[in-house]
Amino acid sequence: MRIIGLTGGIGSGKSTAATMLAEAGFPVIDADKLAREVVEPGMPALRELAEAFGEDILDGKGALRRSLLAERAFSSKENTERLNAITHPAIRRLQQQRIQEAADAGAHTVIYDMPLLIEQGLDEEMDLTVVVHTDRQLRIERLESARGISPQDAARRMDAQVDDETRLSKADVVLDNSGTLEELAQQVDRLVDKLKKS
Known part of the structure; x- marks a missing residue:
């Protein structure tokens, strides 16, 4: 591949x-789409983000309140690093999964x-x-x-x-x-x- x-x-x-x-x-694997996908309700990274940045980053339906997360995650270098430590490995796993799916389909x-x-x-x-x-x-x-x-x-x-x-x-x-x-x-x-x- x-x-x-x-x-x-x-x-x-x-x-x-x-x-x-x-x-x-x-x-085509779109990294921005993967980044959105890993924080959808039910995904492990979303649970980790809520634990790291506060349960109130989730709305009443369990969806991410992106603006509130951004406000907190980009308030300091340490918080940005914490955000990246949660999301980047999740995105990476999903990327590898998509590559494997493409290979399995003959690409x-x-x-x-x-x-x-x-x-x-x-x-x-x-x-x-x-x-x-x-x-x-x-x-x-x-x-x-x-x-x-x-x-x-x-x-x-x-x-x-x-x-x-x-x-x-x-x-x-x-x-x-x-x-x-x-x-x-x-x-x-x-x-x-x-x-x-x-």
């Missing part, structure tokens, strides 16, 4: 590239779509790291027009991620998304050809 890490900064178009790769027939290559792939050092575990890159100012403009995120908030979110230079230095393949959607699709098509031939 070959695992391709797909990453890119917020607003880079990584999700668009992931959709294109899925349409080309590759199983030879799986795409692991993860915004913080490099920040968490997981690029080292990938067979190939693909970075979707877009100029910072263009990302800010796209985030404002597509998601209604203010330029200041967009810049703050970008600054919380690894810088573009570091991200690009870790890339085996760079998809430049500074142009049109068609230009991105052409680059994805070339990547698909490369993956299918190797």
Whole structure:
């Protein structure tokens, strides 16, 4: 099983590239979806979070009150580390399960779509790291027009991620998304050809 890490900064178009790769027939495992799944009612990580951060992070139906957890978990470095110590292993187990499911279904290559792939050092575990890159100012403009995120908030979110230079230095393949959607699709098509031939 070959695992391709797909990453890119917020607003880079990584999700668009992931959709294109899925349409080309590759199983895509979305790390953000896994992160939401591990804290659904009934999941062990949710129980651990409630024990660590207070039962009131759960609503009356046992669902996570995300804003309250975020307020507490990001109030100190220690709390953030405690959050990560609970959620990261749970996400990792679910990731391995999804990879195994893809292998059992006959897949030879799986795409692991993860915004913080490099920040968490997981690029080292990938067979190939693909970075979707877009100029910072263009990302800010796209985030404002597509998601209604203010330029200041967009810049703050970008600054919380690894810088573009570091991200690009870790890339085996760079998809430049500074142009049109068609230009991105052409680059994805070339990547698909490369993956299918190797």
